[in-house]
Amino acid sequence: MKKLVALTGAGISAESGIPTFRDSGGLWEGYRVEDVATPEGWRKNPVMVLEFYNQRRKKALEVKPNRGHEILAELEKDFDVTIVTQNVDNLHERAGSSRVIHLHGSLFESRSTLDENLIYPISGWELNWGDHCEKGSQLRPHIVWFGEMVPMMEVAGEIASQADVFLVVGTSMVVYPAAGLIDYVPMDVPKFIIDPKIPDVRPMPQIHFIAKKASTGMEEMRERLNSIL
Numbered sequence: 001m002k003k004l005v006a007l008t009g010a011g012i013s014a015e016s017g018i019p020t021f022r023d024s025g026g027l028w029e030g031y032r033v034e035d036v037a038t039p040e041g042w043r044k045n046p047v048m049v050l051e052f053y054n055q056r057r058k059k060a061l062e063v064k065p066n067r068g069h070e071i072l073a074e075l076e077k078d079f080d081v082t083i084v085t086q087n088v089d090n091l092h093e094r095a096g097s098s099r100v101i102h103l104h105g106s107l108f109e110s111r112s113t114l115d116e117n118l119i120y121p122i123s124g125w126e127l128n129w130g131d132h133c134e135k136g137s138q139l140r141p142h143i144v145w146f147g148e149m150v151p152m153m154e155v156a157g158e159i160a161s162q163a164d165v166f167l168v169v170g171t172s173m174v175v176y177p178a179a180g181l182i183d184y185v186p187m188d189v190p191k192f193i194i195d196p197k198i199p200d201v202r203p204m205p206q207i208h209f210i211a212k213k214a215s216t217g218m219e220e221m222r223e224r225l226n227s228i229l
Helices: 010-014 041-043 046-062 065-075 093-095 151-161 178-184 216-229
Strands: 003-008 080-085 100-102 104-113 119-121 139-143 166-171 191-194 207-210
Touching: 003 065, 003 151, 010 093, 041 046, 041 065, 046 104, 046 166, 065 093, 080 151, 093 104, 100 151, 119 207, 166 216, 191 216, 207 216
Parallel strands: 003 080, 003 166, 080 100, 166 191, 191 207
Antiparallel strands: 104 119, 104 139
8 A cells, every 4th residue: 555645734724713823923813922832931921821722722622624634534545644744733633544643742732841751631621730740740731832852753754755645735834844844755756735825845856736725625636646646
């Protein structure tokens, strides 16, 4: 079975009603990025950071996967599919995808501020000040903040290097290191970039652009893929 690897970004979740939080003003739902998505912001006001992610978690639980998520899950019938997502929601899993790598962490997990190897599922939508790990330390969102290492990038790069088909869905391709994942893909492998605003990527063989949103673009990709393989 051929290996299909998909890199997904905020655009695919936006169709489900999850805002693409980072805009041109550097604000996420009225919060400055520096205040809620950096280690410095956490040290300055952890209660505010917890509340910010509580609201994001609550919103993520209210929405449903869209057709873009569903098609990626359906592709498992014909391909060995791995999704590498920049998103921290769980919409891929809820759509039925069985192998999802979260590059930037997960809204639905917390981790110890004392031992980063202690990671816990979050039941419901709240993580509060005073919620501690088994060693007695405060729990923080299991999110990769700006300025922090992306620990799953090496794993994602290895998977991308083995791809027989590579998809980029709903991402601007400007946030690194995730944007560099396409450079791990063998040159002769078909690559599809699906987004209403096609990102500026360097010319390379076997690249196909579909200037549509994720749901309709994925339908077209599936048809075109059948004629290529």
